[in-house]
Amino acid sequence: MTSHHTADQRLFQSTARDFLAETTPIPEVRRLGEAGLGFERDWWRRAADLGLTAMLVPERFGGGSISGRPVTELASVAEELGRACAPGPFVTVNAVLAGLAGAAAGFEDSIGAILAGESVASWAVYEPGHGFTPLTDARPRTRLERDGDGYRLTGVKDRVEAADQADLFLVTADSAEGPVQVLVPAGAVGVTVTPAWTLDLVRRTARISFTDVAVGEANIVHRGDAAAAAVRAQARIAAVLTAAELVGAVDRALEATLGWLFDRYTFGRPLASYQALKHRMADNKTWLEACRATAGAAAAACDRDPGAAAEAVSVAKSYVGAKGPVIAQDCVQLHGGIGVTWEHDLHLFLRRITLGRALYGTPEEHRRHVTDLLDRAA
Missing domain, CATH: 1.10.540.10 (Acyl-CoA dehydrogenase/oxidase, N-terminal domain)
Structure with missing residues (x-):
């Protein structure tokens, strides 16, 4: 570069x-x-x-x-x-x-x-009771069935980000011809959006029911192998961007904690002068930089060769998703009692990090995916 x-x-x-x-x-x-x-x-x-x-x-x-x-x-x-x-x-x-x-x-x-930001589109991929299916190649239970000259879409999706404010849904579904991706207007007859409680204050999700939603040929974005490839590409982007977002949230939490340790005095000394706390902060900083490096490597792999980036993406999402909450929780503890109050801002970042850990593949799901990739390569 x-x-x-x-x-x-x-x-x-x-x-x-x-x-x-x-x-x-x-x-x-x-x-x-x-x-x-x-x-x-x-x-x-x-x-x-x-x-x-x-x-x-x-x-x-x-x-x-x-x-x-x-x-x-x-x-x-x-x-x-x-x-x-x-x-x-x-x-x-x-x-x-x-x-x-x-x-x-x-x-x-x-x-x-x-x-242009005039229309908001959201990816409807998760289904109740199932994890992040793009990592397992499991077939969605949401179905697109032929109905005369058109189609009918039926199924339920959940954990759909910004669904209550979206204008369009890109729905990952199954059909008699294999996987399919369909672009559905949020206002279509048969589409019901139910907002869900989310740990994050502003990164919100919802559940969507598709009940015999009429779909025309013009709404079908991908079919078959093209649909499967598109889902993999979307999964890479969602996971990489979520991992990078987690890095930023952890960085801000650690930055705030470092400032607190220098500003807060006990027995005439700043908290930052205590050896035990120095070691904890050094560990957290080391983990943060490892998170940043793996997330950056995953993004670079997507730019360099998207088809070969799956392992790097899953390594990043699993590592950042595992280490991020640990660092954030330690930041809360290092703040003492004030760290667990509603008035302090630290819990906002802990909420963002905890939700980001779960979305678009948990660390456990991505580790299994890395194992599957290595097994296939062997």
């Missing part, structure tokens, strides 16, 4: 950081949470104007990467979103765009609207 590209990427990241600091400081995150809002649509349009939806979209649709490393660029923004504990459908929208970008003609208008 040239120094010019590095400078452009750093400018993009710093611009995102400044935007988030101005528009979504922690008091605003708390306000959105208390109001039951995941995000405000006008804010998301402004975020899209900055390029938060553009990196994975081909130039012919108005998108494009700054440096030719779109996933690395997106991961740098995801880290800033984590540091800000920011709202918004960033991960799920970019996962949808990763699927739509490889679609056949006919989805230009939808891509353009999502790119």
Whole structure:
């Protein structure tokens, strides 16, 4: 990567950081949470104007990467979103765009609207009682069945991010011809969205019931092998961006804790001067940098050779998902009693980290996936 590209990427990241600091400081995150809002649509349009939806979209649709490393660029923004504990459908929208970008003609208008932030799209992949199926190649129970000249979609999806504010759902389903991906308007007859309680104040999910939803040929994005490949691509993007977001949230929690240890005195000495606490902070910092390195390596692998990036992605999501909550919990403990109060901001980051650990594959699911990949290679 040239120094010019590095400078452009750093400018993009710093611009995102400044935007988030101005528009979504922690008091605003708390306000959105208390109001039951995941995000405000006008804010998301402004975020899209900055390029938060553009990196994975081909130039012919108005998108494009700054440096030719779109996933690395997106991961740098995801880290800033984590540091800000920011709202918004960033991960799920970019996962949808990763699927739509490889679609056949006919989805230009939808891509353009999502790119501009005028339309919000969410990936409906999880199903009740099941984990993250793209890691297991399990067939979805949601079905697309032929009905005259069209189709009917039936099934239930849950853990769908930003579903209560979405305009479109990219639904991963099964059919007589194999896997299929369908783009369904949120307002279609037979679509019922039920918001769910989520640990994170603003990163919200919902359950969606599809009851004999009429689907036309024009709504089918991918079929068969193309659908399976698109799901794998979407899973990589969602997992990498979530891992990067976790890195940012952990970094912010550790930064706040370090400041607290220097500011807080006991027996005339700052807490940071105690050897036992130094060792704990050194361990946490080492784990954080390992998290950052694995997440960065996964993003780079997606840019370099997406088809061969599955192992790096699962290594990153499993490691960051395992270590992130441990570091965050230690940060809470190092703050003492104040760390477990509602008024302190630390729990907001712990919530973000805990939810991120579970979404798009738990550490356990990704470890099993790495084992499966190694078994196949052997």
